[in-house]
Amino acid sequence: MSSRRTTTIAGSLVAATFSAVMILSLPAVADDQGPGSDKGGKAVDEAPAGVRLSTLLPERISVDNDSQETAITATVKNEGTRESGAVRLLVVGFDGLTVKNVQGCSRIAEEDLPEGSNSGFSCPVGALAAGASTSYDVDATFDLGRTGKICLPVQTSDGSKTFWQQGPVPFGTTNPSPNAPATPLLLGTDNTPVGPGGGELPRTGLGRDVLPLGAAGAALLTAGAAGLWWSRRGQRG
Template sequence: MYVKAAAGAVLALLLTTTVAAADPTPGSSQGGTPGPSAPAGVKVSTELPSKISVDNTSEATTLTARITNNGSKATPAIVLSVVGFGALKVTDVKGCSPVPTTRRPKGANGAYYCQISALAAGASKAFTVSATYDLQGKGQICLPVTLGTGETLLWQQGPVPFGTTRPTPNAPDTPLLLGTNNVPAGQDVSASPSPDLPSTGAPEGALPLALAGGLLLAAGAAGLWLTARKPRRH
C-alpha cells in the first residue's frame, strides 16, 4: 500500500476527510519555497491565514491549512504535513493522522500528515487545524508537501512564525499575524528583533530548508512506524 511505503520514504528524506473551513482573513503563501523537482505539470503550494486569534484564557486557536495544485495536470498521490514548533502546538488536523511523538522532528509540538490520493489541476483542499499557542513564547508552523510514492519534496511553507508586537493580555483574545515573531506582554519591544520572516529556503542552487537545515519534518513518520509492524493474518 502506498500509504506505508511512501510515508516511510518521506521520513528518510525530510522531515481524507477534507474540511473547507473559512478564515476571516485571506490566505497567504508567505514563507513558501518550491521543492527542487516535481512531475511535469504539477505545481503545488500551500496557504495559511494571514491572521489568527488566540484565546487569552485557554490559549486555543483554529486555522485553515490549504493546499492548491496550480499546475496543468492532476497530482499523483501526495502528502501534506502540518507541524508546530515552539509556542505553537498542533493538537489536531481534521481528516489527518498524528505522527507518533517518538517520530517527530526535534522541537516539534504536534505533527500531522494528510494523505491526498490526487489533486486535480486548479483544485484545492482545506484542512481545519486546531492548536494552542503559549503567548509567553514564540511559535512557528510548517507545511511541507511531498510525493506520496517517493522522496520528492514538492513544496514547503515555513517554518513561519505567528505573533504580535502589540500584546493584548486584558482582551478576550490576541490577534497574531503570519510572518511576525511574537513579543510576550511585558517584554520590551524595542529590544526585540525585527519581526521578519526567518529564512525558509537555502540559497539558490542549494537544497531547500527541510533537507539542508536539519529540520526533519516527519511527514511520513507514522507510516514508517506502521511498516515496522507486521500485518495480522486473518
C-alpha cells in the same frame, strides 16, 4: 418612565448582554482569518511536468487569551495543468504553537517528528486535479509568552520527495492584548510575549538564530527534501 420605554430598554440590555456573551465565548474561526498567503514558502524537489503545488495559511489568526486555543486553516493547492498524483500534507508545530488536531489526518509519532518541533499531523491529500485545492481545519494552542511557528510540507505519499514547503513561518504580534478576550496574530511576525519586559524573546526549540524567517526552510531542507527527516530516522532504527 412608561412601561413601553421600560420594555424597550430592557430588551436592548438583553440583546447587548447576549452579544457580549457570544463575543467572549466564540472560538476563533476560519471566517476571521482573512485571505490565505503562501508567505515563507518555496519549491523544493521538482514536481512532475504540469504540476504546481503550494500551500496557503491565513494572514491572521486569533488566540483565546484564557484557553490559548486557536483555529488555523491549512490549504494545499495545485495550480498546474495536470493532476498531481498522490501527495500528502504535513502540519507541524514549533515552539509556542502546538498542533492539537487536524481534521481527517493522523498524528505523527513523537520519535518521527523533525528536530525542534513539538507536534505534527500527516494528511493523505490523494491526487489533486489541475486547479483544485483542499483545506484542513487545524486545532492548535499558542503560548503567547513565546514565539510560535508552523510548517506545511507537501510531499509524495511515501515522503520520498517534497515538492513544496511553507515555513517554519511564525505567527505573532508586536502589540499584545492581555486584557482582551483574544489576541490577533499575523503571519510572518515574530511574537512579542504578553507581560512587562517582553523585549527579549525566550529561545525555545530550534531558536530564532537557527530558524530566522528568511532562511527558515533551509534548516528543514538539508539535502534538499523535508522527507529526509523521516527516512534518516528510519535508517537509524
